Structures are given as C-alpha cells and as structure tokens.
Amino acid sequence: MGQPTDSTPTNSLTVRDNRTGKVYDVPIVDNSIPATAFKAMKAKPAPGEREENETERGLRVSDRGFLNTAVIQSQITYIDGEAGVLRYRGYPIEQLALHSSHLETAYLLIYGSLPSANQLKVFEAEVLHHGVIHSDAELFCRSFRYDAHPMAILTSAFAYLGSYYGEANPSLQGQSLYTKGDPASLAIMDKQIYRLIGKATTLAAMAYRVRQGRDFVTPPNGLSYTGSFLYQMDHLGEENYTPNPVLEKALDVLFLIHADHELNASATTVLQTGSSLVDPYSAIAAGCASLYGPLHGGANEAVIRMLISIGKPENVPAFIEAVKKREKVLSGFGHRVYKTSDPRSFIVRKTADEVFKITGKDELLETAMALHEAAMKDEYFIKRRLAPNVDFWCVFPVHDRFEPRSNGNLQERSDIPRDGLPT
Template identity: 60%
Template sequence: MVTVSKQTPRQSLTVVDNRTNKVYEIPIKQNSVLATDFKKIKAQKGDDREEDETEQGLRVYDPAYMNTAVVQSKITYINGQDGVLRYRGYPIEQLVKKSNFLETAFLLIYGELPTKSQFNNWQNEVMHHTFVHSDIEGMFKSFRYDSHPMSMLASAFATLGAFAPEANPSLKGQKLYTNAASGNPEALQILDRQILRIIGKAPTLAAASYRMRQGRPFNRPAHGLSYTGNFLYLLDHLSGHEYQPHPVLEQALDALFIIHADHEVNCSTATVLQVGSSLVDPYSVVSAGCAALYGPSHGGASESAIRMLMEIGSPEKVPGFMAQVERRERVLVGFGHRVYKNVDPRSTAIRALAERVFAVTGRNRLLDTATALAAYARKSEFMRARNLYPNVDFYSGLIYQAMGFPLDFYPVLFAVPRCVGWLAHWRQMMLNPAGVKIWRPRQLYVGESARDYVDPEERKAGETVFDAPVPVQHGDDSKRNELASYKDERGQTWGRAKL
C-alpha cells in the first residue's frame, strides 16, 4: 500500500510502478478507469517471459469479466447489492404491474415509453411481421422429432437471415447499419425493419419448434390477438374457431416476457455484442444469442431448477439435499446470481404471478418442495454467507410447469422476449457515433515458450488424460466394419479380412 500525501481530492487514481518507481495518474470517470490507460505503464523486460510483453504496457487480467465494463449503455441498470433492476430508469416492478410486453419492448429499444399513436403503429407493425416464409417450415421438418427446441430456434433465426439478403452487410456493404448513426434515413429504415421482423417472427419460430416436437401441423399467426395471446394460439390451437387463450395465462406470460426482456450485459447479450461487433447481420447475431442462452448456467437454469426440485421430491428431503450442497457434493440451482447479492427483484415480481397462475391451473405439486427449500435458504448460515437467495429461474420454472410447458421448452420461453433486449443493445451499438470497434479481448499466454519442431520418432506421449483424445466407444456396426475389408481410392487394402 502506497500512502500519498493529503491534497485536494480529484477524480484520478495514482499508481506507483515499483518496478520502475514511476508514478502514473489514471483519470477516473463514472467510477471507472480506462483499461487502455494502463498500457502506458511500461517496464524493461527483466525476469519476465517473452510472452509477458512487459515492454508493451501493463495488461488488465479479469477472468470471466468479473469487474470489466465493456460498453456504455442507456438501457438497463442493475444494482446487485440492493436488488434493483430498471429498464431505461423505470423499476421492473412498475413495468410488470402497469405495462405490457410490446410497450416495454418499445421502451427498451427506443428509450421512452410510446405515446398512444406510437404504440398502435408499433404493435401493428410487429404483428404484421409474424408470418414466415413457407420454406422455413421445411427447415423445421428437417430436424428429428426429438431435437431440442433451442437447437431448432437458433437454426431458424440463422435461416431467417438467408431470406433477407438485403439486410446482410456482407452482401450490401459493411456500413449498411452503421450509417444509421449519422441519421441516414435509409440505413435507419433497414435497421428498424429487421428489428420488427425478428420480434414479430420470434413467437412463430418458437411455436414451430414446439409443434415440431409434438408432431402437430404448424399454425398461422392469428391477427387480433395480443403478442403473447398470438404466441399461445400458435402453440396450442388445434381446431375450431375463435380460439382465445385463458386471460390469466396470457397476462402471466406477458409479464414473464417483460421480466425476461433484458438483463444488462449478461452472457448472451455479451455474445450478441461480440458477434455484432463484426458487423454481421442481426439474424446471425440473434442466433448466436440463442446459442449462448441455451446453456444450463444461463437460460437453461429454470429447466435445471425444476429437475432439481423433481429429484428432491418432497419437503422432508430438503435438509438431506442441502447437506450434500453444503458438502459441495451437489449443485444448488435457482439460488444466487452473478450480479445480485440480495433478493432478485425479478423473483419478487414472479411470486405474485405464480399465485394467480396456480389459482387457474391448480397448485404446482413441486411448490411445497420449493417453499421448503426457500425457507431453508433463509435460515441457513451457509446460504446467507454466500448471498444465495431464490432467483428468477427458481420461480419461473414453477409457473412454466404449471402452464404445461415441457422442460426443454423453458429456454425458448426465455429467448423469445430476450430478442428485444439483444436487439436494443445491438441497435445501440450500431448507432454509436464513434463507430463500432470489433471486440478483441486480450489473453495472458502461459503455454510453452518458443521451441523447435520434434521429429515423430523422437516425440514422447503426454502423461495425463488431457494430453490426447480419450478412447471413443463406437456402435456395433463399427465392429462389423472393422472386421470387413475394402480398398480405398488409391487401391490400398484395409481391414483384417482378406479380399
């Protein structure tokens, strides 16, 4: 620790490099410092490795971006210590209570709540873009019936881009979207048209993945229904006329869509921005977001939380399960969050929704186990010391299950509304007046230093299981092929048997 003499406070950080005894003053702006300012802190190479690049300036090492801000954003604010979540300044609790999903989508993307006329135009445009090309239905039919719906959805968004070549910067020029930052009306129109297309078609694609799993024909979008009402129609309508989803389920899904619409620079949003920084088309960007959201540590967590509750089975088994968690033998899902060190405000909003849904669907049979687990967490010193409170995934999974959605469809129900957040951040990036710089994180290279090529006969095998591929088990047909023989294209004979 270096003690600096008292003087008038100023917004800067004084750094003393003990290698050189040089003093650097790093400006502090918005309680942050520029990582590139640390590149000015240089030293002569001493005992360092060549790969440490000491003479090129100090690097900032932050595994998994634990404390690195990568963008300046006006979209979503999270205070993890106090359990605060706001969209464009509006508390999530107020939006869930008073807004609807499409209004919130407009807010996230364009910065303000829409006027009545703006909302009507926005809603009409989004719902106008709900239909997809019939050839995309053929793409869904190429999947196995038991494919995971998120695999289908990620592929569907990428496929959707192939039907909009005019929206592809690789075909139309790299400034197709970044020209919008100067107010270019044509660029802005192209940019916003793709946003309308993706938001409008997301429920249609998601429902197609569901119907594909069910072996049912695809529905066409129904005009006159709300965004979530149309989604439920696409999922469930079988026959008859004037189909109307239950209003409580429709409203609950709409509220869940608001809650899941954005969450700052999470894993999938960071993926969207990383991919988007290459100036690729927004369909590829959203497809990449789906791939990131798919993981069990991100959008797949609600599915994992329900599987955990099903495995626990009953309230009386909670203490035994938690004893295993505390011994680090099991992983607890649905509790704790990378950002929130207090109650997740989304989970508070969802609990009220859950009661309304259960009043219609009947009480979820896992609710007693979930309640017992939450009660245990409140009393457990192990949980309190680690700030492990129920998060959004813990309660949303209970609602989805009560509404009859299969477990592997939960990430899809997350992805549909999250398209709005992804597109809001992508649009913000494209409209940056300073331009878009491709994301290129640095690394600390800790591998081998320069060495000479080794001839095959002089090489030694690695000593651990990680140093070569592990043996792979093949099907029984491989054994038959192994016992057979054949000639390759060069005429060489292979196999144990003689021709």
C-alpha cells in the first residue's frame, strides 16, 4: 500500500472502492483533491447500516477538527507547523515585527503588498479618522453590568455597529453590493475596512473602562493606532498625557503578530457567517464570539488564571505533577499547528523583555519562568511537544496592569502608573 507504480505519473489519485470493485480517478490540483469527487463513490448499504449514512448517495469526507481540509485558496498567510514558520504575503513574521507596524502589515494582508509611504499615510489617516464612535454607543456600553466581561461587550458592540451603516448591508443594498468590482463597490468595501479597524480599539477601550467605572475617552489626534488605544484606556484627565513608547511599541507588535493566522476558529467563523451575505459588522461579531473561548483567544486569560492559581515558583513542581495526572489543565503550551515551536512566541518573549525593563518583574513572571523551565526539562512535555506558545508569553507585556480579585476576576492594579513607568 502506498508504493509507487511503474506507470507514468499523473496529477491524479486512483481510488478503488472495495465495496463495489469500481475504480475512480480523482484530479489533484494544488496538492488537494475535491471532496465532492467522493460523491460519485456509491454503494448499496450493508445489512443493518444506518439509513442516515445515505450510502447510496456517495461517500462523505469526515474531518471533524479541520485537521486536513482546505476550504479556500489563499495567498495571504503561510504556516509550516513542523518548521515553525509563519509568513504574511511571503514576508517572515520576524521581519515584519522588526521593521513594520501593525497598520502597515494590515495593509499588506488586505491589499497584497506593502504600501508606499503615501499609501500608508492615507490608510492610517482613514483608519484613525474612523476611530470615533457615535455618542449613542456610550449608552449601549453603559447598559452592561459593571463586571461584564470585556469580550461580551466587544462582541455585542460590533453587532450594534451594523445597525448604523445600512449602506454596508447586502440585505438592504442588494446581494451584489461587494461583488460588482466597480469603483463604487470597492469604495464601500474600503470604508468598512477603515471603520472596522478604526473602531475596534475604541470599542475595546470602552469595554475596558466599563469594567473600571471610568468615563469614556474620545480618540485623540496626533497619536499612532496603538498609541491612541492606550490613551483611550489610560487617560484620566492628565495634561499632555502620552502613552509610554515602549508599551506602545509592544502592543503594536502584539497586534501585528495576531493580524492573521490562516483559517483559525475566528477567521473560519467570519468566513462562514459572511457567506450568507450578512453585513461585515455582524460577521466580525460572530468571529469575536469565537475568539472569546479559552481554546482560542481566551487562552491568554486562561494563562493568567493558571499562573495565579500556581501562586509561587516553588509550587510549580506540584502543579506539573497534577498536570500529568490530568488533575490540572496546562494553558499556553502546545499548538495544533506548530509541532516544534511557535515563531510568534520568540517575538513576544523579546518584546516582553523590553517591557520588563520599564515595569520591572514580579512573582507571576517568576512563576511563569519556573513553569517554562520545568516543562522544557520534563520528558512528559518533551515527548508531547508541549512548548510554550504565543498565548503563554502574550500575557506578560500587559499582565502587570492587573491583579486578581477575591472572586477570581481581574481588576486594574492601583499601584502601577498608567504610563507603565515605575514610581
């Protein structure tokens, strides 16, 4: 089985159905085969077989976890999980993190090439211009409980935005709204891109300030995308307040390395939701809901909670043994795609080191370092390829802003300056 024959190679797969003895040739295109080709492979049901199997209507392809299924052809992102490689439009993620900004990389992902200086200037101006939210959004966000999870607020807020922009809704403007390809259609598409990217940080900052019981802050003029976001989260009326540039750069790098990751759960959710021709804001709200879960974007929060539960570095050995006995859950280690190392984790680790020069280290970090060192020396984790992933290290450029409440939630620490500089 699986041995090559002496016949001339062809770009096809020959399948023999041993139920019927029939042989089928399936074309191979871009190293993939169409799942619908198996619909032709029909047979009589076996005695006692489930009627629901619909055997006479052809074979199905079962891939519950999308472990080896291609649903779309794309040139946006390339991942080699075995080698630990991540590229955006052919550019290594390490190169972009060092030389590019989040908005420049966003332009690359959306439009296919890095922008010229003038194109980037226009793109940044449009995105920042659309950061302002309608004043009614304040009432909407304030309608949530004071302790509502920020992701619950953000998910709802994206859907809420869709009600303001009827011109962006194919249900109201026609199914070909985004597929005409004419200048008007492309302009509408671009405006929604500006709005979504621009308003995302504004809504996120509002969700954060709901939790803090603070008034909302209008996006300022003259700051970068991430600088504006930090300003909106931290500003408390200080004169000439600006975010710390080290923290600003660190957050920009975090945004950049999370800008795309092929068909992860949230991207798949957005595509499937958008395929019904729903408005872009509802599709992003669906993706945001998918991101919320602890097996996806919520893994960052799960790492913080895990480290808080461990408490101190000296408690790490007992925690490691509990993980082996399946009594505890290990968060932030291993990855479905990366089987060696997550290239993003090295970038974040270096970024975190720069942040720690400003904020200093604490016991939570020492606990994480002890956990990392212990896991990397333990045969149990080595055999299972459980190395720290991007979620493990991503918590540290921002974790010093938070401390645990007695009920297990996180609240902002009052002993750390909002610009991240030591007192």
